[in-house]
Amino acid sequence: MTNAPVTLFFDVNETLSDLSPVADAFEAVGATRDRAASWFASILRDGFALTSTDSDARFLDIATVNARDALGSSPITIPLDDAVDAVITAFSSVQLHEDVAPGFRSLADAGHRLFTLSNGPASNAERMLTEAGLADSMTGFLSVEGYSPWKPARAAYESALTRSETAGTAYLVAVHPWDIHGAANAGLSTVWVNRTKATYPKHFVSPTLTVETLGEIDERLA
Incomplete structure (x- = not known):
């Protein structure tokens, strides 16, 4: 040194x-908190896959698409579009x-x-x-x-x-x-x-x- x-x-x-507010957002719309961790991991997974094949990888685009997938298979309590917006807003405000x-x-x-x-x-x-x-x-x-x-x-x-x-x-x-x-x-x-x-x-x-x-x-x- x-x-x-x-x-x-x-x-x-x-x-x-600190991404804990994103877990809060998943919970607030009716999904489980652990969905936040798997969602973030899926962004990295897909970004790595795209960039390794010389394809365009835009973080927020992937995040939005994958939030829709994660929330669409969860028992959410509000409309899907609103739930996706809530998660992306939380992520963009951490x-x-x-x-x-x-x-x-x-x-x-x-x-x-x-x-x-x-x-x-x-x-x-x-x-x-x-x-x-x-x-x-x-x-x-x-x-x-x-x-x-x-x-x-x-x-x-x-x-x-x-x-x-x-x-x-x-x-x-x-x-x-x-x-x-x-x-x-x-x-x-x-x-x-x-x-x-x-x-x-x-x-x-x-x-x-x-x-x-x-x-x-x-x-x-x-």
Whole structure:
């Protein structure tokens, strides 16, 4: 580790954003809360499949189609169109995990360059961080949309390095082991955020650092 400033790319969905309100939305329309997790997993599944076959993959388009499928097979209590709107609205309005603000502040104060890097639209990350008063901590907001395949494709991370004009040490910070694996294969160092004290899958490249909160990253870099 080093005291010198580095560039950190942060995954957005689940790494920065708390998706529990999405589970609340599924429950509010009559579906079960666990539908939210399977719905989000289906977005990743279909996005990975599309991008791996050189097809266009738009996060919110997939999310909307798959919400209709998930809710259409559930005993919902309101019309299907309204239920889909409720879920997408909840997803588009989520806020940051509690550890994000102090973690970002300490990293920015230490002089590190902070970027978001999402498979979804960059505007969602920008909204959350602006609403939390953290926009001034950020160097930029990046998405793969219009630039590269979805993460964990190597090109997604290489494109981020190029667009951010990163010449020195770079880290990818994520809760998803598949994202850690992809970034490591692209030559980045990695930080796995393990808020749930899970076991890291042995079939993926191990992270450079493991933390339970974003607030630990600054001192671990030092």
